[in-house]
Amino acid sequence: MNDLSTAPKTGDRTGERTATVYRMVMDKHICPFGLKTLHLLKSQGYRVDDHHLTTRAETDAFKEKHGVKTTPQTFVGGERIGGYEELRRFLGKPVKDPKATSYKPVVAIFGMGALMALATSWLASGALLTAMTAELFIAISMCLLAIQKLQDVEGFATMFLGYDLLARRWVPYAYLYPFGEGLAGGLMIAHALDWLSIPIALFIGGVGAVSVFYAVYIQKRELKCACVGGGSNVPLGFVSLTENVMMFAMGLWVLLT
Template sequence: MDQHLCPYGLKSKWLLERQGFDVEDHHLTTREETDAFKQKHDVKTTPQAFIGGERIGGYEALRERLTSYEKSSDKKTYTPVLMIFAISALMALAVSWGLLGDVLAVRTVELFAAFAMTALALQKLQDVERFSTMFLNYDLLAQRKVGYGYVYPFAEVVAGVLMIGGGAAALIGAPIALFIGTIGAISVYKAVYVDKRDLKCACVGGDSNVPLGFVSLTENLVMMAMGIWIPLKAFVF
């Protein structure tokens, strides 16, 4: 266009060149030219890719044609939550190595759980309204007290940040983590293993396709474990 370059056009050109194609890049520089192109080829969007005179379609269609990739908005996947766990683990290892000089310390595990809680809460806080709606599908407390669905992500981020701080701050965050983790674990277990319901988990926000299941239960069990471990470490060990 006359004032910007289309990102999907740039990605289409890049994808074609990666696959070894020689690309003739025709820019549509005015609204009139764009409208005429759409009318000529009976399409609603640009860019449109052509290979040997055959119209393939937009970027998603081109990507599917050249890489066997198929976009599916309904396909359930654990990828978002697993990526959060992986990055949280790397952050915990980096902090432990840099500050403690020991990546195998108990504090590394504590930091991993706290970082993961905080990162998951941030995903929920992007759209609390959508999160609370999905959360109501299975959380037992939220179904009785709807407002709990709005409070939950804030409670999770507070507990996570306090546990990152350690010491007295962690002792304040521990009961919060224990409370929300226990309610969450019971709710997930009932929905998945007792009622046998096929649901999406709200753990990474209200627009995710993460299935409610073992990973969701594990997340809550980790919060419960942290809520129990921190006071034990402070007053018993």
């Protein structure tokens, strides 16, 4: 099963598509990409000849023989296709570009914020759409966005300094921002300490909105948004502006009601 002496030859003699996969299957490690490769091939109707690389030495020997740096490796008709991403390309499946811009993180955060707001409103009042729902949506979304930033405050601060007007004048503000956003959101969920949550929301929301508007719509700069953390590929613009306007509006709403 683990003979590496010759390149695998898999054919189509019976009309069934076949493929050979070499993947790491060890006592303390089973390659996740190997499992994904098997699933992908089988879902596309391939019969898979599954070869396990059970030791580090066996894996290294396989890599050296075939001149590859990673496993799993897939072969079809005696031809090496490559790793998991190369297999997806071979099968005509989309491959994620790590540098491509994406709004998925924002959709996930606001989607979960909306779901949590609806669920909490239903629990508290027996109704889905109430004034409380809108308040909770904004406050919960603030907390979820703060979580993204707090996972890597250093990365967030670096990206944030690229466009925030106040942070450029006082760098520590870039490090304080995620904590302020999370604190204000949590207090607003509880309707507690309005004297603290309202000024924070009005201040960081107002400064943020002005900074984003100036960078995007006045200077016409193309930047990445730090709103969902320093490692995101979300373009700076409407999303970040909306986040800050929501915070400012929430602070104003709590102040006036």
